[in-house]
Amino acid sequence: MNKADILGRIAIGAMVTALGQPAWAQDTSTRTTNEIQDIIVTARRTEESLQTTPIAVTALNSEALTTAKVENVVDLQATAPGLVIGRGSAGGDGIVFVAIRGQGNLQPILANDPAVATYVDGIYIPRPSTGMTDIQDIQRLEVLRGPQGTLFGRNTTGGAINIITNDPTDELSGKFKVEYGNYNNLGVQASFNIPLAEGLAMRVSGAINERDGYGNNPNTDRDFADNSSKFLRGKIKYEGNGWDLTLTGDWNRQSNHGQQIALWAFNPAIVPAAFQPGLTAGLLSKDHWWENTATGTATNAGISALPADVQALYGVQPFNKLEVYGFSGTLNVELGGLNLKSITGYRHSMNYGLSDTDGTAVPLLGTYAGSGSYYISQELQISGDITDSLNFIAGAYGGKESGYEFSRSQIFGGLIRDSNADVTNKTLGLFAQAYYELTSNLRAVGGFRYTWDTRDSVLHNAQVLGLPYNVAVAGTPTGINCTVTPTVPVTATTCNQDQNAKFSYPSWNFGVDWQASDHLFLYAATRGAAKAGGWNLRAGGLPAFAPEKVKDVEAGLKVDLFDRRVRFNTAVFHTWKSDNQAIVNSFVQGIGVTQYIQNNGKVRLWGIEGELTAVPWEGMTVTANGSLQDGKYVKGTFSEIQVVAGSGCTNSAGVTNGCVVDLSGLPLLQLPKKQLNISATQKIPVGSATLAVTGAYAYVGAQHFDAVKAADQASAATKAAYATENALGRVPGYGIFNGRVALQLDDSNIEIAAYGRNIFDKKYLLRRFPDLYRTLGIAAAYVGQPATYGVEATFKF
Template identity: 30%
Template sequence: PAAEESTGGIEDIVVTAQRRSESVQDVPIAISAFSADQLRNQGVSNTLELGRFVPNLVSMNNTGIGSANAFYLRGLGNTETIPTFDPPVGTYVDDIYLSRQNANNINLFDVERVEVLRGPQGTLFGRNTTGGAVNVILKEPGSEFGGFAEIGYGRFDKKVARGSMDIPLAESLSIKVSGYWQNDDGFTKNVTTGQRINDDDGWGARLGIRGELSPSVRWNGSYAHIVANGENILNFQCNPGDPDDCKGRFATTGIPSGKSSADSPFASLPISGRKKNFLMGNYTTTDLVTSNLEFDVAEHATLNLITGFISQDQTYALDFYDGRSGPSLANPVPPVRGYVRGGFAILNDSQHEQFSQEVKLNGSFADGLVDYVAGAFYLVEKNRTDFADTFTLSPTTTLLLADRIMRNKTEALAGYAQADVNVTEQIKLTAGIRYTDETKSVDVRDNRASCNDGTVEATCMNTANLIGPSGLKVPDKLKAKIWTPRFAVNFKATDDILLFASATRGFKSGGWNARATAANAFLPFGPEKVWSYETGVKSDWLDNRVRANVTLFYTDVSDLQTPSALVNPNGSATFITRNFADMTNKGIEAELTVVPVDGLNLYVNAGYQDAKYKIDRNAPDFDEYGIQSVNAQQRACQALLAAGNIPGGTGTTAACGAGIVTPEGGIADPTRTPDWTIAFGGSYELELGSNGMSLVPSVNASYRSSQETNAANYTIYSGSITGTNGTYPANPYDGDIITGSFSPAAWFVNANLALNGADKKWQLSIACTNCFNETAANTSLVNTRYIDQPMTWMARARYNF
């Protein structure tokens, strides 16, 4: 069973963090595990909301794209969805790795459990897990007929329907049919078009199959089709056109919402393909096939053939400037224009396919002296991205910054092995290793007519023109061959106390700065590598009534990949990603669970971290592609400041408040690394008489301290300022926050009240998320702040059969 409940104590969750089934308390890894009941009691309906419960985890919707999550664990994360970037926190569904972040905001409507593994998992989970992994395990078909049906209604006219049914077809064969549908009006009012935006519509269906093909052969497979239409479009607490109107959320972009139309405002521009007819919105369609065929190959050994296939289409048109220009010191609050083509817009039409095959062997030998897991892994991913960037200067003037098709492919082979030597009943030594051989390739073709008339000008975004400012050709292939070991020691002091220490290496693939709109900025960046050192204790006390887990960690990151963006003098945006620096992070994570009496469950989770960049002070002023080093950039910024210039003003945007150099000329704090993350709450099941009914109230609160959300820590504050490069109506130092990187500390509260029928056959519940309507920003883009969703409530009725 995936979860078992000890009588009168804390639920013991069985996890697969080491690619085999073990109690979460026996795994020498910092891991937060949530059963289906815990997720429901804590109001977690999708993977985005995990960030309010896991120490040192910050999660957010990507800018614009509501179906995509960016996870930052211990300071390692990535906000990009374009397929030349890989996320350092991997998302897995039933052991199948999701390469893309485009639609990883997974609806948790029929899951067995969710595991959040903190720290690099490069030995057993592979590439791109330098920060950790989010592992979603879906419920297998049951051996008896049963299931549930649920409907709900909530704020913003949100309607939800969910259901699942287990159907035994034979004694050794069962299927599960499940699905969900949701629709809402959106929490943001577009005062220009009169439409509501930032909705979260979609539906999904899943067919699961579980069969015992023979006494020694088992198969578990599934097919899921998921359609998501969710946005995270720039919006504001007060109406930009009427600042006194602060009742709701507002946007002013002139792009009408919808999927596609011949009347699209982009149709008259020289944009190729069907994307020229897109309207405002984000649409993804995902097909996910998983198969796990298990064989008993010996008395103490099992072999698994794990196969995954993912096909995903994504289309969107998104305005990142709300129908106007980007904020700057000279123009901190751009006037509302309502440009029908938006301000800075990206049109995207992409297709992604991924196939993976893993062969995994689990077992033990020498009468249990050695437990092992070993295997081989193959992945091939193919992507086609047709995308265009536009910047609107006036109602009649829109610049087509770039229009290109990019095809890129990843092929990776890996082999891994890990052995646990049970030296004594108390001491276990672990050693593991993984070898990865990976090749990436990219090809770019400019869609503009002048680049397809038989000649290719130097300004065309074609592969042949990808040459850095220094004149060095950008490679169209990147190769990586790397070993990622793990070492650990466990000491089982008692049956209820585990002490452990470990050292683990991980790496994240390199890639290309595909957001570039000029050929000489389409530059490569190298792999990101990390060593993580942990020590901790996992313990149960007072007859399993108290659980206390504590982990101390130190992370040493080499060649950190850092996406950065800045506002150009004309108001458009420039994107650049480089291995700007190394980084260290150290901290502590604690999770305390208490069940003082039956029915009452209390918890406190807390994380502290101290992340710092490390700069190579001996680096040359320019790298091989002609890009200035951080050391040289910082010197240039400090020289400008010494001359009386205001950072962010004329002549300083390339040196001060750019990359990871702050406006003050210092080195920035790493993004999304709040010093403190704290979550606490609980639930109590109150029996109502002798009829079997119960009332279950639950409250969950979370806190994070202040953080920076922009690589350069650039924030625009109120208060005019004068320097040698001009006078500006705002400043980059202090005052009231207008927009930008700095995000103050924030509290969030979720609450739920459920009435259960006899034997929990039915349930009525009412829940609120962000109950006090707090506002905070977890991300920003080119001086704009993307704030969290407002308060929502949902009433549900559920019937179990």
Template identity: 25%
Template sequence: MAQANRTTSFIRLFAAGSTAALALGIATPSFAQDAQAQADQAPTTGEIVVTAQFREQRLQDTPLSITAVDASLLASRNQTDISQIAAQAPNVQLTQMGGAFGSSMAAYIRGIGQYDFNPAYEPGVGIYVDDVYYATLTGSVMDLLDLDRVEVLRGPQGTLTGRNSIGGAIKLFSAKPTEGNSGTVEATYGSRQRVDLRATANFELTDGLYARISGVFKRQDGYVDQIDYGCANPDNELGIGGNASTPADCVVAKLGEKNYSGIRGSLRYNPSDTIDWIVTGDYTYENRTNAAGVMSATDPSKTGGVDFTCGKFCTYASWYMPEGGQATQAYYNPNTTKFEGWGVSSNLTVGISDSLKLQAITAYRKYNQIFGTDDDYTPYSLIGGSGFNDLDFKFFSQELRLNGQVGDNIDWTIGGFYNNQTSVYFTRQDIRYIVPIGVPSLFLQFQGNDPIKANSKAAFGTVIFHPTEAMTVTGGIRYTKEHKDYTFVRQAWDGGTLTDPFGVGALDGSKAVYDGDKVDWRLSLDYRFSPEVLAYATVSTGFKGGGVTARPFTKNQAINGTFDPETLHAYEVGLKTDLFDRRLRLNLSGFYNDYKNIQLPIGDCSALDGFEPGTDPFPCAAIQNAGDGEMYGLEAELSAHPVEGLDIDASLSWIDGKWKRIDTAAQGALRVTDPITTPAWRGSFGIQYKALLGNNAGSITPRFDLSYTGKQTIGRLINSGEFGPLQYNPSITLANARVTWKNEDENLAVSFEVQNLFDKYYYLPLRFAAVYAFVGTAYSNVGRPREWAVTVQKKF
């Protein structure tokens, strides 16, 4: 991923040359309608209808790189939350965060995205639920509850979605309330006391009025032991004592557990073909231990001569801080993450005439997240850092779309979008690693309670023109105006004036403001050579909004740290095919991204603080537009149904590129010669076969999945004032297996699954190394070990 290897001195906040020789029987051009007619004649590959261009279209008729997965395929792959989708989507990486980032997800598509949850920064990949924009990374690891389908759109979506998304978009679409009464109940039991419960019920209240309600509960023990160091090492040379309340086995907690519940209800009013109104409400609650982190790098010379590495699945992290500075007594920060959120939305579609349709999408969302951090991930807290975080978030959005037609050759959409969001980020930070051990007067300890306000206004339009029956030209434009302001509250823990040697206290009451606007556009040409083959070429732009530096150490860094949007010019060509009587679907795409004004963390704030380059005496954790680069890649997706009952799907992607510019202030952790994005290669393969058992015994379907991720950069470590060589996580291949029995009526199913079948040990791609220069430690979240589960599902 671009930016995955970015490090600062003080904050480390995180298929090639594929060709296809196709014997295409291309004679005279044929209509797109012919392809649809053929699709209606007993299709052999599943048809998914998408709405990426503001209207319903077959996936194979849409000139975009889209991975679309319906609910049945999600279930067959054992996928239950949004972060798992990336395993089968080319050049997509969705990583569950943890540690210093709470309940959030880093999302990257084609090397472009964002990892930092702070509301001062914009996501690089847009997440949408039923066309409603989800504005933050926090709380984005959503359960795939009662979905109809998932669409993963690769490339900038500046003219196509409710809020600009520079890297791409992930769109979740819930199952709509429909006619009739039906329901599903599902229960799962598995490794580490895993219990999943799901239920869905659909009701027809009266003619034209329907309701649907769904709920989920997930609970599972963690897989990394948090060990009380003093208990496990009673005679340690550092004199660290055990906690009297620690159990005899010295295990304080199990990190990486699950404890998630959610409910969603929808009411649909659909009295005729001209009115369709869906009102939805949802509630989510999560209360679990923090992510499964382990020590992944250590320098004992900085940790009192002790190597605090514990093992593959254990840690000595304590979330404990002794008294010192403003901490008049010792205390523990929580080793847990708690998230509670709810939202309501209204999606109203009105058919004004046969050729004119109005859609209004209104939404409100609110959440709160509380979590603690242990920055050094050791029990030796005299050198460490710890934090308490409490984030409140409110979001309102309104979108209007008017779809129309002019004759038989032109479809058009015009619309507008508005959102307003407010966050209040309370934090209490205890930072002891910046100064030498034993100088408590230089501890950096402060309390923040920062309000962050942002709004966005946009107007957009799209025209789809059919100059011939086989050719389509699509053009789109969007104007966006954005505002963001961040007020810094920096006080002593008792709410009084903060006095510190770094100048942090002088930030109190300062406000940083960003205002900007941007025009994006898209032009696409596609041509259907036959009912089986569609080719397209697209040029488009996108941007990630500007903002303000969220973690300044001085007032000047805050006021001068405002940065502009990063921008993208993207070029793409693609081919969509349905071959051999539609038993084989092969989609290919190639792209080139011209990526400018990239928002990078810098390690030298001299320019912001008013000093000569390299002479700033203050710490630096600012974000600036410090780089330019280019990326290019190839992608392939395959879906095959060679014989009745046998289904095969696969994907392969390759991406490469280079930096064109990196400002001097950002060249501590980065070099122009570094890869701009990794991994270069990703791939997946899945196969399943449904065998009928006969004698009314139903069917059995075994399935096997593989996913491959190439080696990936995790940044550099700094030692003695110098950054070391670039480091990598090695490549990893993961396998999942599942076998499902269904009765003859297919209303009862029993499944047995194994995830991470070969029990591979691996780190997730983002490493927290912000404190390595001072305390010699870095930690990573470790992937889940082999797990098994049994699921029983009953439909009514």
């Protein structure tokens, strides 16, 4: 019997047991402390019980976030099934790669949207560079799995992370927390709630964290993977007669001395002989797992003719900087039997840094990259009851993002190349969703949305950063320093390639749910959504890629058993994806070998997810969640062109000796087939205090971050190189163990806690970037965090 059958039989058994359970008393005063409490969620833009919400959603309250020590989005991977969060990017340490049910985006450039959206108090956060920002003073966090196309601000194919921060209240209160741990980790957090007048209150929260690096460069005695972070949020809320207004502002700044990257392997056939001793000395080993010898960019004798600001980019050691801030206003107005909501948002993000991709003292590849943008959004919602059985929500959403993105790379110690673009993204959507009670226990839902997107960009790429665009430079497609296809004549200061595209597409949601008994809820749904199209900013001359379209079917049950001492929720899904936005490594006429996004391939994904909460005895809470999932390309729908000298291949693109390679047998990226998270907390009375002991284990299966296939006409040596790269593109699964012991002093609202993360010092990889055979001749590895531990004290009033 396979694991899917086992989970399926468990789900059926739970349903049969639930149907046989007596109904609970609905008077909450009769419930005991051993019962699992209701959680209110807003996964459908309205408040409702988690156990009667007909979608797959994980909800974490503030206590659960504290116990799991969730401090940023990366920490969420261990809290929800089917959710994986990757790190490791030449574009900056703040970028995270969030995927749900195999729907992700490993090239989240400014002209390409994420597959999993993040919302803070209803405001869409467009850039994944904000993924590492602090999560502080949170009321609740929800992870929504599956397409979210009708209700939320942006169409997303994988899901959404919905963060709800604490609102001001009419009670004076506060919280202060201080933390110290290994690597000189010092953190301070504070929040204050202050009533100002009748119906008017404000809330201020902030945090400061300083930590030495997890890694060290033994050659320079320089730390990396350190952290310096500052965070501040302020909210003010007024509740009037039939209306309320909430104004919010937040700011976060982070910096460090480089990512935790190291050299895994190199190819002597590509790397210059003079570089090989330095690469050998810098290879990653288990004895020096959290070390590298990275030194950043190298000086070059040819820089004397370049401007001073460009010269300053040579000889720079790795670093990262991130700053994000935003403002929002949310207005709720009662209009007779209707409710009007207005959500206005402004988000600014800026991140940049220098990454030494080879992780050694050799100047093989150093990349100074970053982006900056601002995003203005406006959403209007109107909702209410049409009849006793029919209610609805409808509205409009608009957003505009303007910004820039750049990537300046130094290869083999040469002069720095420049790829940069200005980008403007616009979106407009109209949506409506209705809920109808067919009977007292049976409901139906139907929703529809139509979206219009505009994607405009202007490329300004140069072979040598700092030289005039119109000077002659050997080896470029144009023969001059400007390497794009110019829309206007090239001058010394002008190198522009305009790219403009418009897309429009529908999304929808239809479902039915059944409250079979007081403790058993079942639902079935089918949804459609799309991820916006966009442009490849670094490979000029390529066409825009179209929206990626997704539809799915999902069925689930949510059940409470044994007098609400056991809660089991499960969902099964099957997803069809077309116009898949796939990253390919191919030959482009006039450019050469490059990496870019194109619509290529149809994908099928399927799986089962389960979440369990149990209170087996007084004071003990056990939670577990896991997923089994798989997927594949539809045969014959995903291909690329590879140039094989002397092959005589013909293709529709007209590339000489360009062989068409069917890639539909390749594995899907960032899709672990197995995932399991389990946690247990025992609370023990100790006099007037309570001792809580928590142990948690998180396992994620193997993931592919790169997958390639050689043409049938390629040589045996080339096929062997591709096989090696495929092996390196697969990151093995890993499991880590965390723990926390907390003493809560009941009378004084003081908690003292000790924690440990990756307690057994597991050596694992977050991602590998293999380029052994194409350009660089290296495979870089992004290393996970070592064991960390510390103590923290919290005071509330």
